[in-house]
Amino acid sequence: MKLGTPYGSRTRGPAGARRVLPPATVGGVGVRTVCTSVLVAVLTAVVAVTIRSGGSEADPRRLLYWYAAAWVLFAGAVWAVRKVPVRAAVVLVLAGSAALSLAALSGPPRTSSDMYRYAWDGRVQAAGISPYAYPPAAPELAGLRDRWLFPPGQVCIPPDLHPLGGGFCTLMNRPGVNTIYPPVAEGWFLAVHALSPDGARHKPTQISGALLAVGTSAALLLVLRRRGDPRRAALWAWCPAVSFAAVNDAHVDTLGVLLTVLALGTSVLPRRGALLGAAIAVKLLPAVVLPGALARKGPRDAARVLVPAVLVIALAYLPYILTSGFGVLGYLPGYLQEEGYESGSVRRFALLRLFLPDGVAAPLAVVLIALTALYVMRRGDPERPWSGALLVTGTALLLTSPSYYWYALLVIALVALDGRWEWLAVPLAGTVLYIGNAMGAHGSWLQSWSYGTAAVTVLASAALRAYGERQRSRNAVAARRTAAPVVGDVPATSTPEPTARR
Structure with missing residues (x-):
């Protein structure tokens, strides 16, 4: 194994000129x-x-x-x-x-049992039943229960097993409530079930x-x-x-992330709108990237994004509404209440609650997110829609402080598009909070500490980046002034007299 010279090292040639050597190599x-x-x-x-x-x-x-x-x-x-x-x-x-x-x-999944609900929803739909019609514990669905998903047992200890009644447990969390997932996610669950061999279980x-x-x-x-x-x-x-x-853990949020990346990566506005509509119909969170997608767009261009998005969402919901009515909302209202206000649980809006009363924190968070969205729509870069989308999405997660780190998968993809690595502090904060909560660190102190550290990281990095850009701008201006000739200092050139012909 032969090592080359250090990467980017310089040496002088025979004439004394600098020569940049190729990068160091190991075996080529x-x-x-x-x-x-x-x-x-x-x-x-x-x-x-x-x-x-x-x-x-x-x-x-x-x-x-x-x-x-x-x-x-x-x-x-x-x-x-x-x-x-x-x-x-x-x-x-x-x-x-x-x-x-x-x-x-x-x-098998280490930190979440959500995928078991995905498998169940696909099984229910394959039987011709709306996933929004009944919860898993409903007796109407007893004939669909596979033994691997509903093992028998008198003692069911969460988070691995949850009590179902009748001498059975289930791997699913919240078996007594209807599904929460939007229709494109449900279509994905059905497709995965249809393509899965018998007995494949969760794989x-x-x-x-x-x-x-x-x-x-x-x-x-x-x-x-x-x-x-x-x-x-x-x-x-x-x-x-x-x-x-x-x-x-196979969280379906990844499908929404993929659709969002494809949407922001295309310059064809109707296609962007349709893909964003599909992403929103997977999980509602991708709706926060809309301000970035609409940055500095006039009414006509905005309509070319919004109309296809609304149409895709409506068409996705239509078949489920026809069978389940407003039941398509599923457990969403109860989930939002549980996450925000359940006694003893990790609460939302932890950063704002450090300084404000509980009753003010939630409305102020909505106002701050709305102002951020308005700023992006008015001042964002239309050539880099992911930049504004990252600002709105990251701000929304910092202010709401969710306890599930997979909500920040969208932030990770937007960071990859934009390059502002400091926003990775948001998924890292969610990871610390999730594991800490599993370890019994309940209450708002860990939530405030983790997301507070993430907020400080983002703000400090933004300040340093802005300072660096100002310095580079000043240096560039100074360099141009130094290079520009001063008219008064240029000596007058005399035109040589023509040589007399002989």
């Missing part, structure tokens, strides 16, 4: 590429160990250490890939995304999550090859939150 491969590959490989191993034996929602203490190790390795890998040649980086991004997804598939749902995660990596690469640096796609492809939440 750049040292930076090798280092990045090693970091991604170690990260993949850490993810695999975490999935196999690194703790779970029922045993969260070990999760804390393994998650921390994964995030540190992720930070090192995305730092190293910045100097890797673009072509090699694209291969690394896709290969790393696939490897991490395979590692995340190596065990097809995880595989579908892996396909969505890798597909989002590919979509980011396509967008960034045209309008940015493809290496930034690693911010999504290698992020531990993606491996754990999108693949191992």
Whole structure:
């Protein structure tokens, strides 16, 4: 193995001129590429160990250490890939995304049981029944209960098993309430069920999550090859939150993320609107990217985005409304109340509640999010719609302070598009809060601390970036002034007299 000279080192040629040597190599491969590959490989191993034996929602203490190790390795890998040649980086991004997804598939879900509801909703729809009609515990659906999803037992201990009654447990959380998921998500659950072999249990749902995660990596690469640096796609492809939440726990939020990336990456406004409408009909959260998609758009262009979005949402809901009426709202109203006001639970609006009474925090959060959206629509960059979308989405999550870190999957994808890495503090805060809550750290102090740290990180980074831009602007102006000739100092040139002909 022969090592080259250090990357970017300079030497002098025979004439004394500076000559830049090629990057250092190991066996013909750049040292930076090798280092990045090693970091991604170690990260993949850490993810695999975490999935196999690194703790779970029922045993969260070990999760804390393994998650921390994964995030540190992720930070090192995305730092190293910045100097890797673009072509090699694209291969690394896709290969790393696939490897991490395979590692995340190596065990059952560790921190969430939501995917079991996905499998159940697909089973119910395949039987010709609306998923919004009955909760899983309803006797009308007893004939559809598979033993793997409804194991017998007199003692059902959450979070692994939940009591159903009649001598049975279930892997699903909240078996006594109707489903909460919008219609495009329900269509996805039905498609996964239809394509799954008999007896496959939860694995097809995880595989579908892996396909969505890798597909989002590919979509980011396509967008960034045209309008940015493809290496930034690693911010999504290698992020531990993606491996754990999108693949191992298979949260359907990833489908909404993929549709949002495709929407913001296209300049055809009706197509953008249709894709955003589909994303909103997966999970409601992608609605917060609309201000970025509408940045500096006149009424006509705004209508070209909004009308297709509304039509897609309406068409998606229509068949379910015909069978279930307003039951399509499912458990959504109860879920919002539970998350915000249930006694002893992690509360929302934790940052604002540090300084304001509880009754003022929620209305003020709505006002601040609305003002941020208005600012983006008036002053945002129409050529970079993801920039404004990141500002609104990140602000909304900081102010509402959700306790589920997978809500921030959308933020991770927007960070990859925009490059403002400091917003990754939002999913990291959600991860700390989720694990802390599983460990029994109930109350608002951990929520305030985690999201407060994220807010300080974002604000400090924004201030430093603004200061750096001002300094660069001043230096550029000074350089132009120095280079410009001063008219009074230029000596007058005399025209030589013509030589007399002889």
